[in-house]
Amino acid sequence: MYTIKDVAKLAGVSTSTVSRALSGNIPVSEETKTKVMKAVKELNYKPNLMAKGLKEGKSNVIGLIIPDIQNPIFPSIVRGIEDAARNNGFNVVLINTDENIDNEVAAVNMLKNRWIDGFIFATATSTENSKHIYQLIKENIPVVLIIRNIGEDFNSVVTNNCEASYEAVSYMINRGLRKIGIVNGDLNLNLYMERFKGYREALVDNELEVVDEICFNSSNSGLSCYELLKDYFSKEKNRNKIDGIFATNDYKAIEAVRAIKDSGLKVPEDISIMGFDDVKISSFIDPPLTTVSQPFYEIGERSVERLLGLINTKDLTNKKVEVLDSKLIIRNSVI
Amino acid sequence: MYTIKDVAKLAGVSTSTVSRALSGNIPVSEETKTKVMKAVKELNYKPNLMAKGLKEGKSNVIGLIIPDIQNPIFPSIVRGIEDAARNNGFNVVLINTDENIDNEVAAVNMLKNRWIDGFIFATATSTENSKHIYQLIKENIPVVLIIRNIGEDFNSVVTNNCEASYEAVSYMINRGLRKIGIVNGDLNLNLYMERFKGYREALVDNELEVVDEICFNSSNSGLSCYELLKDYFSKEKNRNKIDGIFATNDYKAIEAVRAIKDSGLKVPEDISIMGFDDVKISSFIDPPLTTVSQPFYEIGERSVERLLGLINTKDLTNKKVEVLDSKLIIRNSVI
DNA sequence: TTGAAAGCGCTAACAC
């Protein structure tokens, strides 16, 4: 591996001239520039980014913390982030925390040195559980939250969970459904709270009642969404208490479909299912899922743009929550 | 952010003493060690890994190159790699190339400096398309290939594709199926070649014929697996030419199920489907997929162990292909 | 057991 010295020697100039010729933004005569470039090519010289980073006090690396790489929404986000980062000369270090706060704190501490110019988190939960993120801000390290956020405290890029849920449930009501249940996720997460809110408001605005019994939640029962519903429908008296289910993500929707079928009921004839996310597989299951499509790739892109803005200006005082729109995708799982 | 100097000053010792106290493997008196540790804690000092890396000529970072983060087999592999790396004090930089060789070459060049102590590739295709990987070896940079490999030229961790396919197809035959087609992937990839080989050998050993017409391949036709099969079954004369399909991955299997249903046929009553990979969703589709489970997490772990071995010994001459076993998962998509 | 000092590869302030 050659260094800038080797290039300088071969080109017959000083190391600083090489540095300048390569950086481009400091004037160097055309003649020396070509000499330098020739030497660079001849040696196949690649600058040592660690030395550069050490000198400049930055690394051109973004840390991306995601809670569960097995969740199929993240691949699209990651691609948006990587593409945007690549276009701006940044690398992405991806850390998967497995929804484990200790893993996350450890990862952040490990990366918190000059390795990382900023963080993108898709993991924020409660104020309580996000002390390490507050700490980052306190230490003046740029942070952008995506998907999950905590109030107005942070720079973040999220989607219009409440409105999109309102629209989805309203659509179900317009299709004639009157007994719509919900399968929800962890209500400590803002996004599930908001989807719940949208669901309730749509019911109320259409003069339907919110029935506690059919507001299912797999995350506080220890049972999977599949088990919860299978169990519910195993009781004869429950089988006609529901004519539709709003699942707060596609995976839960797919589990719900399975549970309903395994209970001897039909989707959507007996029970309609609305999903949320529009994961790739959703169009292939049976029936193809009617769902809410979130702009994952764009979330990724925007989060990088926002983060680079913070890194460049170093102005972390001006927080802003950016809300992107989701849209309803109509397939065949709602009657 | 504090430096080693700040710690030294606070502890009243020299920077080298701090360095030694922290590294652990050079004798320092208990007394000074406690002084140093106290200062470290007080300042919440974290060593600058870039400076350390610059000095030591290594980075403790592994580059992981994957072709398609949307493919659901990769999340599990990534987790295996991350866990193993983390346990050994390494970070993982994940780059997704989108199956685009230019992206990949660019990524490798970008990372090839001292940023990266070694690479794990899940992208190798043909010798032709893998010149940059050969180049890496030539430059003495440790490389491990996973999932996809190229002959015996590289250190790699793969699964027993041929044997597992043989077993899967034999199982179908034992269940009474006699007209088994295959839906294959890119035959430039060794793994699909081997799955094809296992399929053919199972047929031949059971005195069944390999019928070209029912060896489908979506990657050289420009049509998706879904379109290919839908098209095939739209011709009345084809509808009883097949009683089973061996899909060479679960995604293709799911597409096949959809195509068969959309053609008015039943799975598995009319046509059985065997998948490959055992992706998470496979147990939830209808019918739950009988498939071959690959040890993805373990592949990830092993690849890190192998790579760290190469990094530590710097002996890149001794190539070895490591083959892990897959196993058949019986559900309901084969009769 | 400890401190002083050199140097990893690079950039930028300063001098010319």
Place this chain on the structure above:
DNA sequence: GTGTTAGCGCTTTCAA
């Protein structure tokens, strides 16, 4: 427009 030089934060000789 170009060269000289100091220094980013760390580890590791060399000397004491």
